[in-house]
Amino acid sequence: MRRRAFLTGSAALLSACASPAPQREIEGELLSTWEPTPHPVVRKMLEMAQLQPGELLYDLGSGDGRIVIAAAEEFRAQALGFEIDRDLAHLSQKAIRSKRLSRLARVVPEDLMTADYSKPDVVACYLTPEGLAKVTPKLEAEMRPGTRLVAYKFPIPGWTPVQTETMKDPDPNIPLHEIFLYHR
Incomplete structure (x- = not known):
């Protein structure tokens, strides 16, 4: 199913602009809008998951690839990101190549609902509650x-976390960052 998604701007910005924001065609269902996970949160997520060298991590809705890159670069893990937006997936792959991490990391322009979740040791995600509700039965x-x-x-x-962490942001205008760890 083809869907069009607005991937830039907010409602206020869109109403203030004379022309609409660029549109991109997305194959599959959009389960989250792209909002980058802050780098300190990425590191904390991977530490909480106790990611080990050589393990396989999946990042669902990988955006610019920062979790995939951190998993490969800092933890020496194999990392595979699923990003439905082809432009973001392409930019992620470019960043991976520029850091010479292609042997460890990859982002594919695929719908995360097509992934085989029997393979990874760790799954990382930042999805909307609606997106999580859709992918949970598959997980x-x-x-x-x-x-x-x-x-x-x-x-x-419906899942009970084994650990929850709350991080403050250096910017007092940004809400707290919550991270949830689960074991299957």
């Missing part, structure tokens, strides 16, 4: 015992 059906899942900002519906 429950496919994730193998022992897989760790770390979610940013929103908890997984």
Whole structure:
């Protein structure tokens, strides 16, 4: 199914502009808008998941690839990101190549609903509550015992976290950052 999604600007910005924001065609269903996860939060997510060298991490809705890149660069893990926006996936791959991480990291322009969740050791995600509700049944059906899942900002519906962390942002105008760790 083809969908058009506004990927830039906010409602206020759109109404203030004379011309509409650029549109991109997206293959599949958009389960989150892109909002980059702050770098300190990325590091904390990977630390909470106890990501080890050589393990496989999936990043759902990987955006600019920062979780995939950090997993490969800082933790020497294999990392695969799923990003439905082809432009973001392309930019992520470009960043991965520029950091010479292609042997460890990759972002594919695919719908995360097509992924095989029986393979990763760790799953990372920052999806909307609606997006989490849609992917949760697939995760429950496919994730193998022992897989760790770390979610940013929103908890997984119906799951009980084994650990929750709250981080303050240096900017007092930004709300607290919540991270949820789950074990299957």
